[in-house]
Amino acid sequence: MRNKPWIYGLLAVGGLVLASAAAVVWLNLRGEAPAPQLLAAPGAVVAPASPALLEKGAYLAQAGNCMGCHTVQGGAQYAGGRPVDTPFGVVYAPNLTPDAATGLGRWTPDAFWRALHHGRSQDGRLLYPAFPYPQYTRVLRKDSDALFAYLQSLAPVAAPNKPHALRFPFNTQAALAVWRALYFRPEAWSPQAGESAQWNRGAYLVQGLGHCAACHSARNIWGASVDEALLQGGMIPLQNWYAPALGGVPEGEDAFVRLLQTGVTDAASVSGPMAEVVFRSTQHLQTQDLQAMAQYLRTLPAPPVQKASMAKAGDALLGAQLYSQHCAQCHGEQGEGRAGAFAPLAGNRAVNLHDGTNVVQMVLQGGYPPATAGHPRPHGMPPFSHVLSDAQVAAVSSFVRQSWGNGAPAVGTMEVYRVREKRAPGR
Known part of the structure; x- marks a missing residue:
């Protein structure tokens, strides 16, 4: 063995690989308790949800703009199939209707909560963050249950999910596990002490279902948000629109609310990707929720002023x-x-x-x-x-x-x- 030092090197490398793999597995499982029930029994009869719960779930679906991503142009609502372009390939949104074979018909509230909070599908697969679970992880369990109840009340649509078209190695669960180990951590929402109920409501909507950071934060070369909490603005990948910084709400609270309710103010209008967000989501939100979002955003720092170059x-x-x-x-x-x-x-x-x-x-x-x-x-x-x-x-x-x-x-x-x-x- 004295004449074969390479063996020790090989063993050291092997040990490092095993330790790294174990760390990645642990980081992907942290905080994730075994779910009591992930698969609904065939033909199981579920008690109908109350009208109040369904109304709440429908409102939350609009706050999260779920239909925007999970509805292909000209297709059935929430039946999936819409492509989401990423720098690593195309991810297709899945069917959210309660079809037993192709949708969420065999899912349970526990499985749906795990998808939102942990980014893991019913069958245990890790989900790609084109589904914004890095923000949805903050959604409260009671809101997850209301949202799931609403989706279960929809008419089932038989629409098989399209396989993603991602390049290697990004199409592997191993690569996704490494990404999650580096950039994702499940996070339970809790109100911030010392802030008003309205401020905390705004923070909850902006950081959670509203998933504002998915567009309004810069991303690194691996697609992870940078300084997400600051919402300092960033280029939307592949769409080639710049999502501006949201800190300070420079339009003023009333103008901010009007812009998200109508798409226009006396001094501004929305276009590009934000026009769809207003059309499908924010115009339907209650005024007090938009005011809460404005109050929260007003407390974030405004972006630094940068020197301008003049035209010739x-x-x-x-x-x-x-x-x-x-x-x-x-x-x-x-x-x-x-x-x-x-x-x-x-x-x-x-x-x-x-x-x-x-x-x-x-x-x-x-x-x-x-x-x-x-x-x-x-x-x-x-x-x-x-x-x-x-x-x-x-x-x-x-x-x-x-x-x-x-x-x-x-x-x-x-x-x-x-x-x-x-x-x-x-x-």
């Missing part, structure tokens, strides 16, 4: 000409907008974001606020991707971001090129 003189002149030709008719010569129709660009928070992606997206593909009960006929903005070159889009975007008191960084031609090339087909 030639680009500024071109931008002014393009604005006068294509934009001023609706948005005004001084970016003042038109009350009740077009939001002002002067002082507009979205226009002044340090990241100019959203302005470029709006110029390229237009802007379409959602039709809501409070604003059923919103005015849209036509796309200019077929009219303007990359250099022209950069010039007019920079002009808007640096005029009438706006002080955001200039947009470069290469930035426009990247946005144009990354736009998803059909968007």
Whole structure:
């Protein structure tokens, strides 16, 4: 053995591998007690849920925008099949209807709670975090049960779940287990002492079912949220829209509530992915819940101010000409907008974001606020991707971001090129 030191090295490596594997297993099982019942008996008769419980569950489903992800365009509600693009491949949302063969018909409240709180399916498989259990883990058990009762009350739809299309090794449970060991920890929600009931309600909705951090936080190269609690903003993977920081609620509480209820205010409107969130989710939330969210977000730190780069003189002149030709008719010569129709660009928070992606997206593909009960006929903005070159889009975007008191960084031609090339087909 003295002449074979490599054996000791091999044993050491083997021991390290075994210890690492054991650590990953332990980290994936921490806090997870055996569930009393995961599989409903065939033909089991379940007592009908009360109308109050079903009403609560329906409201929670809207707060979590469950139908938005679990309904394919033109398909049955909650029957799954909608693709969720990720940097690692495509994840398909499963069927949430109570079909026994393809949906949640054989699930139990315990199994559903385990999925939300621990990110583990009924059969023990680890779930991919495209299903935002890193946020849903904070959902209270009583709310999980109400949500499950509502889903069980839906009409069953036979819709087999589509297999995910993820690249190797991301399509393996082993790789997912390592990711979870590094970036996921089950977390029980508890109110924060010293804060009001309204503040805690807002924090619960933002951090939990609202899963705001899934979009409004930056992600590392492995897809894990960075500084999730701060909601400092980040690029939405593959959708190429920038979700702005939410700290400070700069719009003011009343404007924030109106924006999430109607999709528009006198100074702003929502477009892109947020338009769908307002349409399917936040417009249906109670005013007091939106006020609670605003109160919580107001206490988070605002993002740091970053230095802006100015557009070149030639680009500024071109931008002014393009604005006068294509934009001023609706948005005004001084970016003042038109009350009740077009939001002002002067002082507009979205226009002044340090990241100019959203302005470029709006110029390229237009802007379409959602039709809501409070604003059923919103005015849209036509796309200019077929009219303007990359250099022209950069010039007019920079002009808007640096005029009438706006002080955001200039947009470069290469930035426009990247946005144009990354736009998803059909968007």
